[in-house]
Amino acid sequence: MVAITPDSPVASIFGRSVKKRQLVVDGLGLQTVGDVLWYFPRRYVATAELTEVERPREGEMLSIVGRVRSSQVKSFTNRRTNRLSHRLEVRVETAGPEFVLTFFLPHKGMAESEQRRMAPGSRGMFTGKVQLFNRSWQLASPHSVMFTPAEPAPGQGTPDGEEGGDPGDDPAGFDAALAASLKGLVPIYSVTSGLYSFDLQKIVQVALELVTGVEELFPDRLRERYGLLDVMTALRWIHGPDDHAQLGAARKRFRFQEALVLQLVLARRRAALRAQGAQSRDGGRGRLLAAFDARLPFELTAGQREVGEVLERELARPHPMNRLLQGEVGSGKTLVALRAMLRVVDSGGQAALLAPTEVLAQQHHRSITAMLGDLAAGGMLGGAEDATTVTLLTGSMGKTQRAEAMLRIASGEAGIVIGTHALLEDRVTFADLGLVVVDEQHRFGVEQRAALTDKAQSPPHVLVMTATPIPRTVAMTVFGDLETSVLRELPAGRAPIQTNVVPLADQPHWMDRVWQRVSEEVAQGHQAYVVCPRISGDVLEQGESDQREVDEDGRDTTPRKQLAAVEEVAEQLRTGPLAHVRVGVLHGRMPAEEKEATMRAFAAGTIDVLVSTTVIEVGVDVANATTMVLLDAERFGVSQLHQLRGRVGRGGLPGLCLLVSSSEAGSEARERLDAVASTTDGFELSRVDLEQRREGDVLGANQSGYRSSLENLRVLRDEKTIVAAREAAEELLAEDPGLTTLPALAAAVSAVEQSSSSDFMEKA
Template sequence: MGSVREGELKERLLRPLLRELKDGARDRVVVGGLESLVENLARPFPEVRRLFQGYGAKTPEARKGVLEAAIRLLQDGLPPEKPQSPPPPRLALEDPAHHLAPPQSRKKLSELGLHTVRDVLQYYPRRYEDRRTLPGVRFLEDGKKATLQVKVLSKELIKTPKKGMQVVQVKAQDAWGWRLTLVWFNQPWVLSQVEEGATLIVTGRVQRRGGVQLFVEHFEDEGTESLSTGRIVPIYPAKEGISQAFLRRTVHRALELALPLQDPLGPYREAEGLADYSEALTHIHFPEDEEALKRALLRLKFDEYLLLELKALLDAGGLVLGRSFRVEEAWVETFKKALPFPLTRAQARVMEEIAKDMQSPRQMARLLQGDVGSGKTVVAAFALFLAAQNGAQGALMAPTEILARQHFQNLTRYLFPLGVRVELLLGSMSPKEKEAAIGRLAAGEAQVAVGTHALIQEGVAFRDLGLAVVDEEHRFGVLQRRALLKMAQVPPDVLVMSATPIPRSLALTLYGDLEVSVLDEMPPGRTPVKTKVLPHRLRLQAYAFAREEVKKGHQVFVVAPAIEENEELDLKAAKSLYEELKALLPEVRMALLHGKLPAREKEAVMEAFRQGSFDLLVSTTVIEVGVDIPKATLIIVENAERFGLAQLHQLRGRVGRGGLEGYALFIAGEASGKTLKRLKVLEESTDGFYIAEMDLKLRGPGELRGTRQSGYPELRLGDLAEDTGIIERARALAKRILEADPDLSRPEHQALKAELRAQAERIGFREVI
């Protein structure tokens, strides 16, 4: 063997030996073990082969001695080293990603949206393949993808009758002598890269027809240092023409040139029990084992949620100092005794949370979640009562006039006996009525204002606004809430109410600036709505039942998922359904309600239905959340499979609110087993929070009501169905950090601040620090 060939062999041997030494001599860098590799490659070097006899059975310490001796032997006879070129410069996170790829490949990175080194490091794998132990040919399953180690026996290029089609076929065998054929289509260059007698690692799809074939997607020489075999291998999101091997090389180079990085959680990491940031980035891409991957995933999820919580808190103005209200036990008891019913345990618990918040010198910012009928208005009345007892005013803003009037009636019922005057302010009121109401608010004669957007119109002023209550905020948006808060001289306490149950994990991220209180208990006497899922073939039975309910003097909602027919979707549109039902139920008085109607016309239709002018209302999903129609006992939802479970639960909350028994009939237009199983959850449970959790697991956060429209960022690693505990920890840390450093100006927070700015830019949020 010539000296050139000998030098090449020494270099090929040295690479895995040096890597094995760096890895702690754990005999994991080469599939099949290092002893087998040396046996094959080191035939010209008998001294090295002798050193490695029994290598796999030795302790790591003994293996290190073998490695060091072998490396010395191989390096002694190598030709003099060429002058070392200077090491490549270290890269910063904001450096262009094209530093990581040759010019001809740089376009691939931009196609994936990878423009900086940070982008590449945070381009996380979508899954992993365990390629540490490779199967033999006899264990391959037809049609499945497999990775295995084989020895090349022969190779040939076959020209097929099909024009332009060339097939490379390589006969090979595994370590046990089982044979197979490796196949490449239109890749004749493979012939020059595959040598007879070479050992390859190949990945592809298996076909068992008259022998075993593997249609190769990726292959590597077993003797080279590999990112695609002999390890847990990352699989990245990719486009056509961008190989996994290219992505792995690019990410590996980014890790080599950018790490170690300053840890954004440096002062807090150990106390939180989290992995080092650079270690986590390394192991999320190239994990040593399952435990390393688990630790990396936990650390990077935590960072993801921490940045979300910091962003939400900073976007809301940080942790704001407000006013401290006095709360006396006698006041609490007075309020409870004045109620015409006993409180539930959940209401009592949430009232304690609110009282504690209002006593704090920090502004209360709390989300009150509760299913329809759980008693949120009573809790809001309690908070407004405490504000009034302290000489301050309160305001409750609702999205529609119907809801505002309903709140006005309920709050007057609870608060008037306690000496608290409630004022109503609506856009539809006459100028004289508005002027009088505004005057009483400005003079402090009215302690509580209830209204719509009219509360934040020009000319409205409060003598001393101390508490703002916002109902169904997703119908307004953050800007309207802020406009109401600006009407106070000192930052008022804030209570946001929602009758849309969403999982705690989603609430903590969507409403990251708010504490979360949950009314998870219904008052006694509230009868659950009886629910039935019907296949489409039985839908006429639903309308026969509707006819019977109307005969009893009851009212019916019918909900369709679209306004007009869509040729591509077999949906019952509201307009055509309205016409169909007029023919089917000619004796029933009907109205039509949909989102394209002007707001004033929608409210007029809804008010007429509430007053009993119609028996049946055909509607899209614009039916008001929280509106009481005491005589409504039945809701029928067409194409129920088009709705989320939580939305269907919300819809059935429209009936059975006046003491009469309520019914919900969900008609499945597409009745596959999977669809019916999902809808059956509504037959089994009336717990809105359980249903919301199931909805989250089945559909993901992006589809749940309001989240797409709220600018909610797509999580890269987080799983809201599983991560509630991590989110709560991240939220608590975000608060501690901002309490100590409200604008993240301290030196130890600069890396965290840089990550926050990078994320805000990625998801389109305005910069807040």
């Protein structure tokens, strides 16, 4: 008999069951026995208690432990065949709602036998797709395994003439061997159409019985130190735990294993990056920075001084700085970054500030030039002795302007360069790029940031700034690959912002009060923003309700919701509750001149209420604006919500942000809004974002959050495990940089390093 190893094909544990095997291979992508063993359950249900189902979700595949309340056989005439058919309707109780299961069976004897197997009072596990029909929860195309086996119905066998006995057979829903093997916790696997979790459970059990040669990655001393199971025990317990203690021990092993491999990859990346080196930017005589500090009309905050000292130390090192600067909107991040840029210029290098929009790039150029005064007029008549040149480069600049800016950048005349994506073009070259500052870093992809840093002769120092880090950034800080500085002090002139959720699902009449509050603020001489998710109202989307409605043919009949749109809302306000105020409109489809004119009018106070899309998210600073109304707020991300409310309360006047939403209490969307309303701490909000969106591809280019490269780890839940794994990784590499004494672990690390996604690590 040929030995079965993790590298053996899936067919070696399947026998002749071709149909199920193809579903496993093609549908789940499990090619080898090892793939099957490492395909872990997504959750578990306890056989000793009824499943708690608080809020069924329409369309999800659900597995429950329930008690049969009633079972009834009904006969009907099949419309397609005009023959008599039979169905068994079973009502199943859980610790939550009741479910109706319908089994269609060709013979009355089979239906009656199944009825006896699922007699009232019996308990079992039931799987199917959740539907809401006639106000009752259904499990469509159900599958069942009863905990008290009964004799199979007459004629019940394997389909399509296939021989029985292979794992993955038994579509009729009963398997005595499987029922007998059920333990305290039953694993539930993610599956594909035509495949049940029970099918995969049987396949995994066969693999565990037959496989040999599963390599142990950890030395005994490491397992003993961290209290980790050996790999085979962990595999058996993760796929079939007797209780939660076994499940917890197995999970601990695999979470630590994944964390350790990733930390070893990251540690070797950091070592390689340090080996490349970077040019030290110690500031030389520091005359430009000293002159700037001497002219500041105010004292730096304690936080700004502290972060500035950290940046100075790291810029002076012979390896690249890679630091995140997090602070509230208007907290002084730009000033801190400017002082770092001036230090690099004093060192003979150049600094580049990358902004996501032309509006923000132009604002940075104006504010930095104004702060520097004659220190920004290098080489010009009236310029200070130690002055530099500040150059702007954007996509909308004319050909001549762009050529002049690019020449100043290439020659090194421009010490500070501010720009948009235009800086990333191949034609843009730098004389000596020493520092890259990325503003609103969540608006740029990993590759875009890398396109700028690649323009340096040696790896540049990198400073990324944000008010609310994206999930991937938080993950990078937890993994220890991105150092973090936080500006927590509210700067002078910034007033606190009160944020409230307006729950229209519970209190629809509160909408009238929203417009009353806006009217009151305008009456006091202040201004307001009203932000909508759409420009025009031609898009209908489903509401946030988890309870989808379907008709008898399975069509989704859930009511559709008209999203708030700028044009319609503005017209409604002009003719309705805000007819007495001046309402303006701003969105991305407007010509550039019209947008600029609208913003100038709002800044000048000739527009009282500006109805807009998220174009005001960054780069808009109107001190007299005190109120922000966000319609359909559940349609915006945490970072967007936090950025948008930062547009108010900037002139020393208290700010008010109203998050208007139809989301139901208890939904994820509502929880997200409640979190935003409860804190103005950007890092705390980013952790909320991380919990809901996931951490993104920690080693790869994807940073949206939904596709995580982490299989077992969750950054917030397993933060202590990740930190412990980093300590273990550093110790292992200190003893054996090549991991030559741990070949299995070295192979796992190499596999991750050689994956295409990990190429982005050094760019991140």
